[in-house]
Amino acid sequence: MLVNPSTLRTFTQNIFLAIGCSAEHSVLAADVLLRSDLRGIDSHGVARLSGYVRLWEKKRINPNxxxxxxxxxxxxxxxxxxxxxxxxxxxxxxxxxxxxxxxxxxxxxxxxxxxxxxxxxxxxxxxxxxxxxxxxxxxxxxxxxxxxxxxxxxxxxxxxxxxxxxxxxxxxxxxxxxxAANGKLEIAQRSGKQVPEGWIQDKEGNYTTDPHALKSGGSLxxxxxxxxxxxxxxxxxxxxxxxxxxxxxxxxxxxxxxxxxxxxxxxxxxxxxxxxxxxxxxxxxxxxxxxxxxxxxxxxxxxxxxxxxxxxxxxxxxxGEPEREAEIDRAANGIPLVDAVVADLNVLAERFSLSPLTH
Structure with missing residues (x-):
């Protein structure tokens, strides 16, 4: 799903406002996440938004x-x-x-x-x-x-x-x-793909290509x-x-x-x-x-x-060249979000009575 950057930015700002952040902080936090998505670093963009909300719910993030x-x-x-x-x-x-x-x-x-x-x-x-x-x-x-x-x-x-x-x-x-960044594992998990050998080891110290290996005691x-x-x-x-x-x-x-x-x-x-x-x-x-x-x-x-x-x-x-090329393309044509991320964001939309992201 391609999402207009402006639409995604407003959505993200509204989530931060909903958890009690000031208008200034909501704009800034949304800008950081959107810049990640625009630059093609999908692992650190709005895909992380629900993680921040859950930490806020646990009172581990202070919104002010x-x-x-x-x-x-x-x-x-x-x-x-x-x-x-x-x-x-x-x-x-x-x-x-x-x-x-x-x-x-x-x-x-x-x-x-x-x-x-x-x-x-x-x-x-x-x-x-x-x-x-x-x-x-x-x-x-x-x-x-x-x-x-x-x-x-x-x-x-x-x-x-x-x-x-x-x-x-x-x-x-x-x-x-x-x-590899942990976000790369999360992307592989969402897409059901294996990861290259050399990224992860299992709990015994053997190479594995299973992106879920961290959940069973493995390590990057x-x-x-x-x-x-x-x-x-x-x-x-x-x-x-x-x-x-x-x-x-x-x-x-x-x-x-x-x-x-x-x-x-x-x-x-x-x-x-x-x-x-x-x-x-x-x-x-x-x-x-x-x-x-x-x-x-x-x-x-x-x-x-x-x-x-x-x-x-x-x-x-x-x-920095690939990220800059991605930024130019995505600013013009939209930010691609996988279905799992869209579903996750729409759960947040329902939680805070916001309009869901749609095609």
Whole structure:
């Protein structure tokens, strides 16, 4: 089913309003989710909406948080999200980072007491709009086993770096530090498909292609899948995200991160508050004139796009390019939603006495 972006945006805003979010926060939260769907990252868009509602019903999300800076220096800060939507808390923190960067060249903010913040790219791109380099990362509920382990100790822990270009769209390096994002498993589950080998292991530590394996004690694998293919590097990247997002801010880390799903209770022995994020912004002109940087990044992009490929029918894909192409197409032609997601959203519509999504 194709849905007009404007229709989906209004629907999503109304759901956030219905759970008690302010008009300003509802617009912002909906914008983060819609940007994900527009960019083709369906796993983190409106498909997540019912998850936020269920957490709100469990009183694990505060719809009207008092988001505040609890510690700061001229270039750094710690933000407490007051259990608010990460979709709102993270943009607040990035604005803090940007303001510090405007004054001092760079700004770095670690966040505690937050929730799932959507796609990391949304927050990193906020800095790009100011001719800055943006950084965004978050820890997440433990689904990933470290190299050599079959115990779930880390989240998919995504990180994003965004760079402003000139004639080209920004270069956006947005990736999970696991072999695959959990949302990819959810998409496979909804469509009844298997997943590639190397994404998941069962509870005994054997590769499986069953997207439901996590429900029976399995775990996601780090980026690289196994040690021979560099999983220790994925583990290291994930550890970096966890430490910067949570150990630094006072959020929960490792196996203590609360689950996104409402039917699972948070750990009874928390080591911090909520989940954590880490946001950063650096002024390009702190290093060289912006126009020079953009010109040379354009040259960088040109050279990589023109590189010789093994298969002449293929081309080198610049990070962020597929998402930008999806955004152009979906803004014009509509956002595709699978039947399971439409059904899920219509349950919410009935729950809050809203008009259902229809063809």
């Amino acid at each position: 948080p008092n988001i505040q800076i609890v510690h700061e220096t001229p270039t750094t800060a710690t933000v407490d999200g007051d259990a608010g939507l990460g979709l709102v808390v993270a943009p607040f923190a990035m604005q803090v980072a940007i303001k510090k960067a405007e004054l001092y060249g760079s700004g770095w903010v670690s966040v505690r007491n937050s929730n799932h913040f959507g796609i990391a790219g949304y927050h990193a791109l906020m800095a790009v709009e100011k001719d800055m380099i943006g950084f965004a990362m978050t820890n997440a509920s433990p689904l990933v086993a470290p190299t050599f382990s079959n115990e779930r100790l880390l989240g998919t822990n995504p990180m994003c770096y965004a760079f402003p270009a000139g004639q080209y769209p920004p270069v956006v390096v947005d990736l999970a530090t696991s072999a 694998l780090p980026l690289g899948s196994d040690r021979d293919h560099g999983s220790h590097k994925g583990f290291g990247l994930s550890a970096t995200v966890d430490i910067l997002s949570a150990v630094l801010s006072g959020a929960n880390y490792g196996p203590w991160v609360p689950p996104f799903v409402a039917f699972l209770d948070p750990p009874a022995d928390p080591v911090g508050q909520g989940i954590g994020h880490f946001l950063g912004a650096m002024r390009v002109d702190g290093f060289r004139p912006v126009d020079e940087f953009k010109s040379h990044l354009d040259n960088w992009i040109n050279r990589f796009k023109s590189s010789t490929t093994v298969d002449p029918s293929q081309k080198v894909i610049i990070p």
